Amino acid sequence: MANQLLAGKKGLIFGALDEQSIAWKVAEKAHEEGAEIVLTNAPVALRMGKIQELGKQLGAEVIAADATSNEDLASLFDTSLQILGGKIDFILHSIGMSINVRKKKSYTGLNHEWMHKTLDISAMSFHRVMQIALQKDAVADWGSIVALTYIAAQRVFPDYSEMADAKALLESFARSFGYHFGTEKKVRVNTISQSPTVTTAGSGVKGFDEFLSYADKMSPLGNADASQCADFCVVMFSDLTRMVTMQNLYHDGGFSMMGINPSVLIDS
Numbered sequence: 001m002a003n004q005l006l007a008g009k010k011g012l013i014f015g016a017l018d019e020q021s022i023a024w025k026v027a028e029k030a031h032e033e034g035a036e037i038v039l040t041n042a043p044v045a046l047r048m049g050k051i052q053e054l055g056k057q058l059g060a061e062v063i064a065a066d067a068t069s070n071e072d073l074a075s076l077f078d079t080s081l082q083i084l085g086g087k088i089d090f091i092l093h094s095i096g097m098s099i100n101v102r103k104k105k106s107y108t109g110l111n112h113e114w115m116h117k118t119l120d121i122s123a124m125s126f127h128r129v130m131q132i133a134l135q136k137d138a139v140a141d142w143g144s145i146v147a148l149t150y151i152a153a154q155r156v157f158p159d160y161s162e163m164a165d166a167k168a169l170l171e172s173f174a175r176s177f178g179y180h181f182g183t184e185k186k187v188r189v190n191t192i193s194q195s196p197t198v199t200t201a202g203s204g205v206k207g208f209d210e211f212l213s214y215a216d217k218m219s220p221l222g223n224a225d226a227s228q229c230a231d232f233c234v235v236m237f238s239d240l241t242r243m244v245t246m247q248n249l250y251h252d253g254g255f256s257m258m259g260i261n262p263s264v265l266i267d268s
């Protein structure tokens with residue numbers, strides 16, 4: 001049930017590909033909570049994905065932008081500011097992709113050209129988005145910027161491969177840019193570290209199903225799903241969290257605090 005937590009707010013949401021995408025759920029919930037939004041994704045995702053359906057469903061414009069292109073991002077911000085008729089109150093960065101993971105390259109045998117792409121798409125894009133948003137003064141005072149991340153940035157999950165390094169960089173950008181955005185614009189920047197979740201990006205990781213079930217057993221509350229992640233994003237976009245910034249916030253049913261959960265041993 002909606003509480004109009006985002007009434008009157010304007011948002012820009014990156015990364016809704018299909019109904020499973022976390023960004024898809026965030027867009028639906030943000031709309032339900034009264035926000036007006038613009039959706040964006042890579043040009044190929046607009047051609048292949050279902051994002052246009054979501055746009056129709058929510059009455060939201062869909063704009064193509066490759067998050068590794070400063071030119072695309074600059075034009076995305078210009079158009080979004082026009083469509084929304086004012087500054088943006090919240091931004092969701094929900095972007096990740098690794099060709100090395102897709103092609104099942106081992107961590108010790110990575111293709112470094114592809115690794116450049118992974119870091120560019122999955123991490124540097126966050127810096128680009130914030131830099132362009134700041135330069136264009138596109139975010140309203142007390143606005144909120146959130147990116148999605150995973151605990152492999154802190155602990156070793158071998159099959160997550162180079163995405164772990166991309167997430168570590170992403171989280172670092174949230175801290176570093178959080179300082180600048182906070183002092184210059186009173187805008188907060190945080191990352192949400194989500195449980196493993198069944199989506200196109202998630203399922204690309206080797207042994208994902210087994211891992212999902214392990215994480216579910218390890219977490220006292222079980223895995224958080226995409227819809228619950230969307231609820232948390234809404235709270236982070238709302239005025240209820242105005243003083244939270246530069247944090248990596250775990251949304252994982254308690255997984256990050258566990259050493260061992262006896263139920264994992266009993267079942268194995």
Ligand code: NAI
Nearest residue numbers: 015017021022042045067095096148196197199200201202
């Ligand atoms: P998803 O595959 O639905 O979303 C990834 C999005 O990135 C897609 O919409 C894709 O089109 C977009 N993208 C890829 N290259 C792009 C580019 N060059 N420019 C613009 N957009 C581009 O998968 P999911 O799981 O919803 O992923 C969203 C975020 O959540 C990612 O950052 C992911 O790493 C993170 N995450 C996912 C978890 C999972 O288990 N699924 C767990 C923790 C974090």
